[in-house]
Amino acid sequence: MTVTVTTRGTAPSYLTEGRVAFRDGFVWGAATASYQIEGAAKEDGRGRSIWDTFSSVPGKVAGGDTGEVACDHYHRYADDVRLMCDLGLQAYRFSVAWPRIQADGSGPINDLGLAFYDRLVDELLESDITPYATLYHWDLPQALEDLGGWTARDTAYRFADYAQAVHARLGDRVRSWTTLNEPWVAAFLGYGNGVHAPGRKDPAAALHAAHHLLLGHGLSTQALRSAGAEEIMLVINSSPVLTPAQVHAPAAPANEADAAAVERIHALLTRQFLDPALRGEYPPAVLETLERHGGLGHIRDGDLEIINQPIELVGLNYYNPSVVEARLGEPADAAWPGSEDIRFSPADAPTTAMGWPIVPTGLSRLLLRLSHDYPEVGLFVTENGAAFDDVVTDGKVHDTNRVSYLEGHLRAVHAAIEAGADVRGYLAWSLLDNFEWAEGYSRRFGLVYVDYENQARIPKDSALWYRDVIQRNGLTL
Numbered sequence: 451m452t453v454t455v456t457t458r459g460t461a462p463s464y465l466t467e468g469r470v471a472f473r474d475g476f477v478w479g480a481a482t483a484s485y486q487i488e489g490a491a492k493e494d495g496r497g498r499s500i501w502d503t504f505s506s507v508p509g510k511v512a513g514g515d516t517g518e519v520a521c522d523h524y525h526r527y528a529d530d531v532r533l534m535c536d537l538g539l540q541a542y543r544f545s546v547a548w549p550r551i552q553a554d555g556s557g558p559i560n561d562l563g564l565a566f567y568d569r570l571v572d573e574l575l576e577s578d579i580t581p582y583a584t585l586y587h588w589d590l591p592q593a594l595e596d597l598g599g600w601t602a603r604d605t606a607y608r609f610a611d612y613a614q615a616v617h618a619r620l621g622d623r624v625r626s627w628t629t630l631n632e633p634w635v636a637a638f639l640g641y642g643n644g645v646h647a648p649g650r651k652d653p654a655a656a657l658h659a660a661h662h663l664l665l666g667h668g669l670s671t672q673a674l675r676s677a678g679a680e681e682i683m684l685v686i687n688s689s690p691v692l693t694p695a696q697v698h699a700p701a702a703p704a705n706e707a708d709a710a711a712v713e714r715i716h717a718l719l720t721r722q723f724l725d726p727a728l729r730g731e732y733p734p735a736v737l738e739t740l741e742r743h744g745g746l747g748h749i750r751d752g753d754l755e756i757i758n759q760p761i762e763l764v765g766l767n768y769y770n771p772s773v774v775e776a777r778l779g780e781p782a783d784a785a786w787p788g789s790e791d792i793r794f795s796p797a798d799a800p801t802t803a804m805g806w807p808i809v810p811t812g813l814s815r816l817l818l819r820l821s822h823d824y825p826e827v828g829l830f831v832t833e834n835g836a837a838f839d840d841v842v843t844d845g846k847v848h849d850t851n852r853v854s855y856l857e858g859h860l861r862a863v864h865a866a867i868e869a870g871a872d873v874r875g876y877l878a879w880s881l882l883d884n885f886e887w888a889e890g891y892s893r894r895f896g897l898v899y900v901d902y903e904n905q906a907r908i909p910k911d912s913a914l915w916y917r918d919v920i921q922r923n924g925l926t927l
């Protein structure tokens with residue numbers, strides 16, 4: 451596979467081509483997630499989620515922030531849809547809060563919770579915005595966590611029941627369904643290093659959670675499909691894995707040990723999810739890691755067949771590349787289970803307010819590698835965006851840094867499509883500034899600024915720029 455990306459200092463070829471036009475039917479939109487925007491944490495029968503619990507523990511979330519009010523989207527959804535409409539969005543990716551539908555994660559279905567998403571979907575459709583519903587964006591009902599959370603096999607079965615209940619109510623109007631958002635993060639930050647809810651720190655628990663999340667994907671896909679769902683997607687956080695030299699010179703040779711480190715991290719980050727879901731098997735690096743952390747006993751006969759359901763799309767959330775080198779002989783305090791003897795370093799590039807390096811060409815490389823490795827499935831950029839320290843000046847936010855971030859990444863998407871990747875759409879992260887997990891409200895990713903004092907929304911310059919991109923179905927120089 452060759453990717454045409456030039457070295458630093460030289461403009462990549464696609465920058466000089468003039469207008470960057472996307473094909474008709476390419477989908478433009480934005481994404482959010484329930485816990486990050488909804489608020490109304492105790493209303494209409496919503497149960498407690500692991501994020502309510504986690505964010506109430508001092509020291510877990512910056513500033514002691516919680517999602518209790520967030521962007522108050524639960525009450526302001528109609529205004530927010532109007533905003534999307536003003537920006538010309540064609541698609542909106544939102545997630546359903548499981549504890550609104552089943553307070554304890556199983557048992558009775560809460561009609562008031564379903565009614566909220568019912569209203570949201572109707573409002574979107576009236577505005578000609580296509581709903582993309584995600585069933586799990588990390589807000590697990592706390593009652594299920596008390597029974598083991600994703601380390602418990604039963605959670606996967608409960609998830610499929612919940613998926614069926616949501617589809618039964620919305621399936622007549624929602625045609626695109628995402629089972630999981632970023633199972634790697636849910637498993638490895640939630641159960642492995644404890645940075646996210648539920649805050650457990652146990653490598654074996656993280657690996658078990660990853661398998662049960664996949665099982666939940668398979669079971670819910672079966673349920674959705676038999677109920678007639680048209681389009682099913684699995685969304686992963688993926689990044690191209692590179693050696694430091696390859697960040698700006700993709701063809702830079704890697705020695706054998708570094709090349710092995712690159713492939714191992716790619717296997718743990720991406721293939722751990724896509725190989726079972728699309729091929730019905732785990733890559734050897736994942737099996738070896740499991741052998742070292744508690745064994746394979748949690749994988750039962752038939753699980754991989756359940757996980758391997760035909761799906762239409764893989765969604766990619768891309769923010770920055772992973773940069774690794776072998777560090778043989780150095781002390782082995784692995785960043786992740788399986789990453790022993792591998793050193794991670796930040797890419798040598800300017801960073802966002804998250805400290806994440808800005809490497810747009812990484813998105814082209816990722817899209818091309820995945821379309822090469824998994825040609826049977828369409829790709830969708832389900833999240834991409836950046837946090838910057840936005841300032842309101844005379845009622846405006848001149849976020850030129852975000853405009854250039856988005857522009858660079860859209861050019862990278864276009865370059866990948868030109869080189870043959872089957873990319874169906876692009877969803878900016880995020881519509882609104884929101885609760886950025888362990889960073890609380892201190893990091894602003896929105897196209898639209900949110901004043902948390904009074905819940906005012908201010909479309910940033912990037913939102914207005916994005917509106918023009920959508921209208922033109924492309925970029926101009």
Ligand code: FCB
Binds near residue numbers: 486635687886895
């Ligand atoms: C992704 C999450 C999303 C948001 C962005 C910045 O990992 O899916 O909710 O926090 O990162």
